[in-house]
Amino acid sequence: MGRTVVAANWKMHKTAGEARTYVEKLLELVPSRLEFELIVFPSATALYVVAQVLRGSPIAWGAQNAHWETQGAYTGEISVNQVADLGAAYVLCGHSERRHLFGEDDATVAAKVRSVLAGGLVPVLCVGETLEQRRGGDAWDVVTAQLSAALKDIGPDAADRLVVAYEPVWAIGTGVAAQPEDAQSMAHDIRSWLTELFGSEGAEIPVQYGGSVKPNNADAFLQLPDVDGALVGGASLDPKEFWTIACSAVPR
Ligand code: PEP
Numbered sequence: 001m002g003r004t005v006v007a008a009n010w011k012m013h014k015t016a017g018e019a020r021t022y023v024e025k026l027l028e029l030v031p032s033r034l035e036f037e038l039i040v041f042p043s044a045t046a047l048y049v050v051a052q053v054l055r056g057s058p059i060a061w062g063a064q065n066a067h068w069e070t071q072g073a074y075t076g077e078i079s080v081n082q083v084a085d086l087g088a089a090y091v092l093c094g095h096s097e098r099r100h101l102f103g104e105d106d107a108t109v110a111a112k113v114r115s116v117l118a119g120g121l122v123p124v125l126c127v128g129e130t131l132e133q134r135r136g137g138d139a140w141d142v143v144t145a146q147l148s149a150a151l152k153d154i155g156p157d158a159a160d161r162l163v164v165a166y167e168p169v170w171a172i173g174t175g176v177a178a179q180p181e182d183a184q185s186m187a188h189d190i191r192s193w194l195t196e197l198f199g200s201e202g203a204e205i206p207v208q209y210g211g212s213v214k215p216n217n218a219d220a221f222l223q224l225p226d227v228d229g230a231l232v233g234g235a236s237l238d239p240k241e242f243w244t245i246a247c248s249a250v251p252r
Contacts, residue, residue, distance in 0.1 A: 004036035005163050005229040006246040007124065007205045008223075008236030009064065009092065012043060019046035023053045026239040034058045036229065036249045037206075039090055039124075040236075044078050055113040062090030062124070065098060068111035070119075080119035091116045094150060096169045104150030113150050117158050124163040124231065125150050126210070127190075131170035139168075143186065144193060151197060159194075159201035163208065165231040166190060171211025173233055180220045183209040187226035208251040215241055218248035 014022065019042050030038065039060045042050050050061050063083040067074050070081055080091065092098075093116060094109035104112075109125070116123040127146040129139040141165070154162075166186050171178050178186075187207045194202035209221045210231030221227050222245075229249055236242040 002204050002228055002248045004251075005039065005124075005208055006036055006176050006220075006249050007039040007041060007054045007062070007090070007165075007208070007229070007231050008242050009041045009095070009210075009231055009233045010046075010237060011042065011064070011097070011233060013237055014042060014046055015120060016046045017118055019043075019047045020053060020238050023050050023059070025211065026059065026243060027053065027057055029243040030057070030059060032058060035251065036246070038246055041090070041092055044083070047086045047088060055087060060089045060119075062088045062092065064092050064095070066091045066112065066116065068108070068115040070115070080115050080121060083098055084121055088121065090122045090124055090163070093125050094146065095126045096128055096167060100169065106146060109146070110150045110153065114153065117154065119163060122161050122163060124208075126165045126167050126231070128167040128169050128172075128211070131168075134168065134170065139186070140189060143190065144167055147193060149192070156198045156201050159198040159205055163206045163229075164190060164194070165208040167208045167210035167231060173212070175212050177212040177214075177221075180208070180217075180224055183221055184224040184226055187224065187228075191226055194212045213245060215244040218245040223252065224246040 041062050041064050066080045067077040093112045098104040113123045126145050133142045206228035208229040208231045209227045213230045213232045215233045239242040
C-alpha cells in the first residue's frame with residue numbers, strides 16, 4: 001500500500017500562541033504511531049512554536065510558501081533553508097490562492113518545486129481547474145499543464161519525495177466539495193500521468209484530494225482507491241475536527 005498524507009492548511013490564521021494551543025491539543029488526540037503522514041501547515045510566524053511542540057512526535061509540519069532562491073534581497077520572503085532550519089519537512093507549492101491571488105505562474109511554481117527538492121524537503125504540489133475550465137471540459141488539460149510545468153525538469157530519483165494535491169479551485173473554501181467519483185477519476189488519471197513520467201516510482205506518489213473536506217464527507221474521499229489523503233483548509237482550524245477527518249484515512 002502506498003503512502004497516505006493528511007495535511008492541515010491553516011492559511012493566514014492563528015497567532016503563535018493559538019498555534020501552540022492547537023498543536024498541544026492535536027498531540028493529545030494522536031496516538032504515538034500513525035498509519036499515515038499527518039502534517040500541519042501553519043503561518044511562517046508560528047513555525048517556530050509548532051516545531052517546539054511537535055519535535056519528536058508523529059506529526060510533521062511544513063511551510064505554506066517559500067521563495068525559490070536560497071537567500072538574497074527578497075524583502076518579505078522566506079527561504080527553504082529558513083523553514084528547513086525550523087524542522088519543516090514539507091512546503092506547499094502552487095496552492096490556488098498563491099496562483100490566483102498572488103499571480104504565481106507555472107514557471108514560479110516550477111522554480112519553487114525545484115528549490116524545495118534541492119533543500120531536501122517535500123513539495124506538496126497543488127493542481128486544479130477553475131469552475132469555468134471544468135464547465136468548458138478543460139479540467140484535465142489544465143491539470144496536466146500544471147503538472148507538466150512543475151515536474152518536467154524533475155528526475156525520477158525525486159519521485160519518492162513528492163506529494164500531489166488535486167484541488168479543484170471551485171471547491172476550495174466554498175463548502176462545495178467535488179463529487180467523490182470526479183475526485184477518484186482525476187486522482188486515477190494523475191497517477192497514470194505520474195507513472196508515465198516517472199515509471200513505477202510515479203505510481204507511488206501520494207495524490208491527495210483537497211476542497212471543502214469536512215468530517216461528514218471525509219470518508220467519501222479518503223476511502224477512494226486512488227485518493228491517498230486530503231489537504232484540508234477551513235475544517236483543519238479546529239484540532240478535533242481535523243483529527244476526525246484524518247481518522248478517515250485509516251485503511252479499512
Ligand atoms: C485548501 O486550502 O487547500 C483547502 C482545500 O481549503 P478548504 O478545505 O477550506 O476548501
